[in-house]
Amino acid sequence: MQFKHTRLDRFILVLNNILLTLGVLLVAVPLIYVxxxxxxxxxxxxxxxxxxxxxxYSVDGYKLILSNAAMLRxxxxxxxxxxxxxxxxxxxxxxAGFPLSVEGFVGHKFFMTVxxxxxxxxxxLIPTFLVIKxxxxxxxxxxxxxxxxxNVWNIILARTFFKGIPKELSEAxxxxxxxxxxxxxxxxxxxxxxxxxxxxxxxxxxxxxxFFDAMIYLENAKLFPLQLVLRSILIQNQxxxxxxxxxxxxAELKRLSEIIKYASIVISSLPLLVMYPFFQKYFEKGVxxxxxx
Amino acid sequence: xxxxxxxxxxxxxxxxxMAPAFVLTIVFKYLPMYGVIIAFKDFSYRKGIMGxxxxxxKYFSKFxxxxxxxxxxxxxxxxxxxxxxxxxxxxxLLALMLNQLRKVGAKKNIQLMxxxxxxISVLVIVGMVxxxxxxxxxxxxxxxxxxxxxxxxxxxxxxxRPIYILSGIWQGAGWASIIYVAALAGVDPELHNAATIDxxxxxQRIRKIDLPTIKPVMAIVFILSAGGIMAIxxxxxxxxxxxxxxxxxxxxxxxxxxxxxxxxxxxYSAAIGLFNSVINVILLxxxxxxxxxxxxxxxxY
Numbered sequence: 205m206q207f208k209h210t211r212l213d214r215f216i217l218v219l220n221n222i223l224l225t226l227g228v229l230l231v232a233v234p235l236i237y238v239x240x241x242x243x244x245x246x247x248x249x250x251x252x253x254x255x256x257x258x259x260x261y262s263v264d265g266y267k268l269i270l271s272n273a274a275m276l277r278x279x280x281x282x283x284x285x286x287x288x289x290x291x292x293x294x295x296x297x298x299x300a301g302f303p304l305s306v307e308g309f310v311g312h313k314f315f316m317t318v319x320x321x322x323x324x325x326x327x328x329l330i331p332t333f334l335v336i337k338x339x340x341x342x343x344x345x346x347x348x349x350x351x352x353x354x355n356v357w358n359i360i361l362a363r364t365f366f367k368g369i370p371k372e373l374s375e376a377x378x379x380x381x382x383x384x385x386x387x388x389x390x391x392x393x394x395x396x397x398x399x400x401x402x403x404x405x406x407x408x409x410x411x412x413x414x415f416f417d418a419m420i421y422l423e424n425a426k427l428f429p430l431q432l433v434l435r436s437i438l439i440q441n442q443x444x445x446x447x448x449x450x451x452x453x454x455a456e457l458k459r460l461s462e463i464i465k466y467a468s469i470v471i472s473s474l475p476l477l478v479m480y481p482f483f484q485k486y487f488e489k490g491v492x493x494x495x496x497x
Numbered sequence: 498x499x500x501x502x503x504x505x506x507x508x509x510x511x512x513x514x515m516a517p518a519f520v521l522t523i524v525f526k527y528l529p530m531y532g533v534i535i536a537f538k539d540f541s542y543r544k545g546i547m548g549x550x551x552x553x554x555k556y557f558s559k560f561x562x563x564x565x566x567x568x569x570x571x572x573x574x575x576x577x578x579x580x581x582x583x584x585x586x587x588x589x590l591l592a593l594m595l596n597q598l599r600k601v602g603a604k605k606n607i608q609l610m611x612x613x614x615x616x617i618s619v620l621v622i623v624g625m626v627x628x629x630x631x632x633x634x635x636x637x638x639x640x641x642x643x644x645x646x647x648x649x650x651x652x653x654x655x656x657x658r659p660i661y662i663l664s665g666i667w668q669g670a671g672w673a674s675i676i677y678v679a680a681l682a683g684v685d686p687e688l689h690n691a692a693t694i695d696x697x698x699x700x701q702r703i704r705k706i707d708l709p710t711i712k713p714v715m716a717i718v719f720i721l722s723a724g725g726i727m728a729i730x731x732x733x734x735x736x737x738x739x740x741x742x743x744x745x746x747x748x749x750x751x752x753x754x755x756x757x758x759x760x761x762x763x764x765y766s767a768a769i770g771l772f773n774s775v776i777n778v779i780l781l782x783x784x785x786x787x788x789x790x791x792x793x794x795x796x797x798y
Contacts, residue, residue, distance in 0.1 A: 213699040220597050227591070228610050231671065234625065235613065237635065253638055300518035303511040310504045315515060322522060324778065327529020328770030329750075330757040334535075334546075335528045351525040354518050385510045413618030416732050420758060431620050438624030439736055465628055469621050476616040481609060491675045 242266070242466035246459050265467030268460065275468065277426065278433035282412055285348050285429050290407040292353045294400050300354075301362025302388055319356045329420075336421060347421035348411075348429070358403050365399040366392060402490045405483055409476060430472050437468050536768035556768035565747070573748040573773075576734070580662045581722055587670040589715065592677030593703060608678070611671030619668075623736040626664050627651060652741035661737060661746075676718070680711045716792045723784040749773045 209217070240254050248260035269275050303309050304316065326332075332351070341347040374387045382390070415431035422428060436442040441461070480487070505512060531546075536556060538549040560566055591611070598604040614622070629636050630650035637647040650656045684706060692702050731750035738746040749769060757766025 210698055216699050217597060220594050224594055224598070224607060228607055231610055231614060231667070234629065238625065253635065296518050296521070299514040303515045306508075306511060308504075309508075309511060310501045311512075315519065318519065318522060318527075322526040324781075325530060326526065326774065327531075327533050328767060328774060329753055330763050330767045330770060331529035331532030331535065332525065333758065334532055334763070335525065339524075350521065354521045354525070359518060383510070384508055388510075388514070409616065413616075413620070415618070415620050416735075431618055434618075434624065435620055435736075438620065438627065462628075465624065469624060473617050473621055477613060480613070480616050484609060484612070487612075488675055488679075491672075492679055 238466055238469050242463070242470045244463065244466075246463040249462060250459060264460075265463035266471075268464055269467050269471060274425070274428070274433050275430075275471070278428055278430035279471070281428060282430035285345070285418075286408045286411040288345075289349050289353065289411040290404040292349055293355060293358060293407040294404045296353055297355065297358035297362045297403055298393070298396060298400060300359045302366055302392060304359070304363040305366035306384070319354075319359060323356050333420065342421055343423045343427070345427060348417050352417065355407075358407075361403065362396070362399060365396060369395055402486050405486055406490055412476060434468055434472055438465055533767060533771055535764050536771045538764060540764040540767075542763075552764075556765045557772065559765065560769050560772065565752075568744065569747050569749055569752050572745060573750075576658055576661065576748060579658060580665060583662050584666050584670070585719060585722065587666050588673035589677055589711070591670055591674040592681055592711070593707060595674065595678055596681045596707065597699075608671070608675075611674070613671075614668040615672035617668065619733050620736060622664060622668050623733060626660060626737070630660070651737075651739055654742045654745040657737065657742045657745040661733065665733070673718075676714055677711050680714045681707055684710050712792070716788050720781070720785050720788050723780060 237254060241249055242265050243261050243263065244254070244265075245260050245262040246264060248255060248257075252260065300315075300319075304312060327335075336342060336347050336351065341350070369392060373391055377387050377391055413431065415429065415435060418427075418429050418432050419435070422432075535546055535549065537551060537553060538546070539552050539555075540546065540549045544550075595604055595608065598607070628634055631637070632647045632649050636650075641647055648656075650660060688706050689702055692706060697705070731748075731754075734746055734748050735751050735754065738751060750773065753766050753770045753773070756762045756769065
């Protein structure tokens with residue numbers, strides 16, 4: 205149903221559209237700029253900036269990056285860390301969430317208290333670092349995957365999800381003589397794919413974009429995830445000489461470093477930006493259950 | 498007691514499932530909490546946590562009387578308070594604006610675009626900031642075109658906070674608006690229809706219908722972000738810090754990192770970290786108390 209708007213209302217609605225368009229441009233322009241710059245010929249980019257002349261474009265930046273061992277290894281490592289971390293986090297969350305959802309579970313209050321306290325208090329950087337050091341986990345992949353794997357929010361979300369599964373299902377199974385073990389694996393888990401998917405997606409994205417744990421716990425450059433490789437390129441301005449194949453002159457390095465930065469931004473962000481429109485509704489669902497429950 | 502033991506015996510499996518989360522929490526969350534006592538000791542790795550000598554509040558007073566204490570403390574406060582004040586309203590405004598869009602398709606596409614930066618890593622965002630704001634970057638090309646003098650943004654302490662906060666809004670505001678958009682979608686359209694018939698203008702309806710609807714959500718988001726005031730995005734400040742902007746970019750968490758992991762002064766660093774957390778908890782309790790007063794008893798807890 206449409207009502208007649210007052211003139212002021214119509215003015216506000218028009219203004220609203222203009223402002224939203226500006227907002228979208230504000231977000232889109234820098235992203236488009238980066239993508240366009242990454243495809244430019246380095247000298248043209250340096251001298252003219254973004255141009256719309258087709259002859260100024262090349263894929264040199266991508267060629268350099270894709271021939272760079274550190275970058276490729278970082279990509280592979282990030283993929284592995286993210287997948288492994290997502291798997292471990294989801295497993296731990298549903299494993300811990302299930303007992304907490306069982307009615308009459310002895311120790312419910314104790315376990316919940318133990319978990320929830322860690323949401324408000326923590327040891328901080330140095331004591332945590334010392335624990336990892338004591339366990340001889342420094343410079344191993346475990347330091348990146350394990351310490352952050354217990355996420356109290358995820359456990360609470362899993363528990364809430366399990367509680368929403370109709371009781372009749374498990375009661376009927378119990379009648380038939382099924383143990384809690386069977387109920388969990390044969391009834392609850394198959395029904396929990398949506399929550400496992402959402403939790404896994406979040407864990408994957410989070411790990412893909414993180415660098416700090418890897419930075420403080422890893423020393424061996426062979427173990428570095430993509431973000432750490434990016435850090436040396438983007439933040440510390442260290443384009444490694446191995447990237448410039450021969451005659452690595454300073455000028456050449458400088459000429460190419462800009463293009464390498466743009467291309468590496470695209471390479472690292474592309475996987476998430478490409479998959480995100482397909483998963484948008486799951487991400488939104490994640491925000492909603494995470495905040496309202 | 499006997500009954501409980503029987504239950505545990507009978508349902509061993511449930512406790513087995515619980516074990517990984519429980520053990521990892523004890524090891525990686527509670528052991529570090531215990532480890533905090535090194536803030537009150539002269540920790541030496543050779544003697545261990547137990548064996549090191551007690552020194553009481555030595556490291557706390559060392560920090561409180563340190564010449565750079567005031568600077569770091571105020572930097573932390575300013576960065577977070579400005580960030581909160583400037584960043585908090587933007588997602589709300591965005592949501593109210595998106596809510597006015599009638600075409601569902603357009604709304605979806607705009608949201609898709611506005612959410613995108615959230616999926617770019619903080620590191621890449623900072624990298625983009627460095628590229629765009631570098632003396633030869635696109636922003637400075639524009640500045641030169643219009644006025645002539647390039648600005649060296651990243652080495653000017655005065656620019657650190659605006660850049661930090663604005664880039665944060667650029668990255669996060671769209672995503673943060675989701676929860677308000679969802680709350681607004683729950684408003685009964687009949688309410689708006691009735692109000693329009695009664696002659697309410699658009700702004701009146703926003704003020705009397707939309708805003709009250711999202712008020713509880715606003716309160717909770719505000720408490721949570723205020724509670725995290727001292728725990729602000731350490732990673733971003735750390736990445737944006739340059740030798741030249743350190744007078745504004747040094748905040749408690751970056752200092753903890755420097756003192757602890759760079760200089761290996763474990764006890765001192767742990768003391769500063771603990772100081773930071775204690776203030777955090779106090780702020781959370783305080784803000785929750787104030788919001789409860791303003792929000793008819795509705796707080797986080």
